[in-house]
Amino acid sequence: MPEKFSCKRCGACCRWEGAVKVESEEVDAIAAFLNMSVEEFLEHHTRLTPDRQHLSLLEKDNGECEYLVTAPDGLPGCAIEPVKPRQCREFPEKWNFPNWRELCGSTEK
Ligand code: SF4
Numbered sequence: 745m746p747e748k749f750s751c752k753r754c755g756a757c758c759r760w761e762g763a764v765k766v767e768s769e770e771v772d773a774i775a776a777f778l779n780m781s782v783e784e785f786l787e788h789h790t791r792l793t794p795d796r797q798h799l800s801l802l803e804k805d806n807g808e809c810e811y812l813v814t815a816p817d818g819l820p821g822c823a824i825e826p827v828k829p830r831q832c833r834e835f836p837e838k839w840n841f842p843n844w845r846e847l848c849g850s851t852e853k
Pocket residue numbers: 757758764801809810811812813821822823824825828829832
C-alpha cells in the first residue's frame with residue numbers, strides 16, 4: 745500500500761468496470777439517505793453480482809456508478825458520500841485489486 749497515497753478526486757474509481765458491492769446494512773442506510781424504501785432501492789438501484797453472492801450498485805449507460813456526480817467544486821463527487829459502501833470508503837487502503845495502481849489517478853503511487 746502506498747504510504748503517501750493521496751486521492752486526486754479524478755473519479756476513475758467510480759467509472760471503472762466491476763461491481764460496487766453493498767452489504768445489507770449499507771442498503772438500509774443508502775435507501776434512507778435517498779428517502780426511498782428498502783424495497784424500492786433494492787428493486788430499482790441494485791443488481792446481483794455475477795457470482796450471485798452479493799448485491800451491487802447499478803451503473804449508468806456509460807458504465808460509471810449511478811451515484812457519480814459533479815460536486816459543487818467541479819470535481820467528481822459521490823451523491824451518497826455519507827453512506828457510500830465500504831468498498832468505496834476503503835479503496836485503496838483496505839480494498840483494491842491487482843492492477844489498481846494503473847487505473848487510479850493518484851500520482852503518489
Ligand atoms: S457509491 Fe459513490 S464512491 Fe462508490 S463508486 Fe459510486 S459514486 Fe463512487
